[in-house]
Amino acid sequence: MSGKSKLLKVVLLGDGGVGKSSLMNRFVSNKFDAQSFHTIGVEFLNKDVTVDGESFTMQIWDTAGQERFKSLRTPFYRGADCCLLTFAVDDLQSFRNMSMWKKEFLYYADIQDGNNFPFVVLGNKIDVENRAVPCESAKEWCRQNGNCPYFETSAKDSTNVDLAFKAAVKRLKELEDQMDEKPQHGNTVDLKKKNKASNSGCCN
Numbered sequence: 788m789s790g791k792s793k794l795l796k797v798v799l800l801g802d803g804g805v806g807k808s809s810l811m812n813r814f815v816s817n818k819f820d821a822q823s824f825h826t827i828g829v830e831f832l833n834k835d836v837t838v839d840g841e842s843f844t845m846q847i848w849d850t851a852g853q854e855r856f857k858s859l860r861t862p863f864y865r866g867a868d869c870c871l872l873t874f875a876v877d878d879l880q881s882f883r884n885m886s887m888w889k890k891e892f893l894y895y896a897d898i899q900d901g902n903n904f905p906f907v908v909l910g911n912k913i914d915v916e917n918r919a920v921p922c923e924s925a926k927e928w929c930r931q932n933g934n935c936p937y938f939e940t941s942a943k944d945s946t947n948v949d950l951a952f953k954a955a956v957k958r959l960k961e962l963e964d965q966m967d968e969k970p971q972h973g974n975t976v977d978l979k980k981k982n983k984a985s986n987s988g989c990c991n
C-alpha cells in the first residue's frame with residue numbers, strides 16, 4: 788500500500804476476557820490463541836485496509852479490560868477516531884458494563900457529543916452455546932446510543948471480524964459526511980441518513 792493512506796486511531800474497549808486481544812489478532816494476523824493472556828495496559832497493531840476505494844491504516848489500540856489497569860489504559864483514549872465497544876454474548880455482566888465503558892471513554896477522550904462519535908458495538912464469542920445476551924437487547928442498546936452499528940463476532944472462527952473493524956471506518960466516514968452536510972444555522976444531522984447508518988451492522 789502506498790504512503791498515502793490515512794492513519795486512524797481505533798480503540799478497543801470492554802470487560803476483561805471478552806476477547807479484545809483475540810479480535811485484534813484475528814483481524815490483523817488471522818490468528819487465534821485459545822490461551823490468550825490478559826492484557827496489561829495497552830498494546831497496538833497496525834492494519835492497512837481499503838474501504839470504499841480509500842486507503843487507511845487502522846492503528847488498533849487494545850486496552851486492558853480489568854479494573855485494576857484503569858489508570859494504565861485511560862491516557863490512551865485521547866485522539867481516538869473510532870471506538871469498538873466489546874462484550875461477550877455469554878457474559879451478561881460484560882453487556883451491562885457497556886454504558887460504563889462508553890462513559891469512561893468519552894470522559895478521558897474529552898468528547899462532548901457521544902452520539903456523533905463513531906462507536907461500533909461487538910457482541911463477541913458468538914460461537915459459544917451458552918448465550919446470555921439476546922441479540923435484540925444489544926440492538927436496543929445501540930438504538931439508544933446514537934444508532935451505532937452492531938455486529939456479532941467470533942474471534943475464534945472469524946465470524947464478522949473483518950466486517951466489524953471496517954464498519955468502524957465506514958461509520959466514521961458517514962458521521963463526517965453528515966457533519967459536512969449540516970446547515971450552518973439549523974438542525975443537526977439528516978435523520979434519514981442517520982437511520983440508514985444504524986442498520987448497517989445488525990445481526991439477523
Ligand SMILES: Nc1nc2c(ncn2[C@@H]2O[C@H](COP(=O)(O)OP(=O)(O)OP(=O)(O)O)[C@@H](O)[C@H]2O)c(=O)[nH]1
Nearest residue numbers: 803804805806807808809821825826852941942943
Ligand atoms: N469461544 C471463544 N473464545 C474466545 C473468543 N475470543 C476470545 N476468546 C477466548 O476468551 C479468552 C479471553 O480472550 P482475550 O482476547 O484475552 O480477552 P480480552 O478482552 O483481551 O481480555 P483483557 O486483556 O483482560 O482485557 C481467551 O481464552 C480467548 O481464547 C471467541 O470468539 N470465542
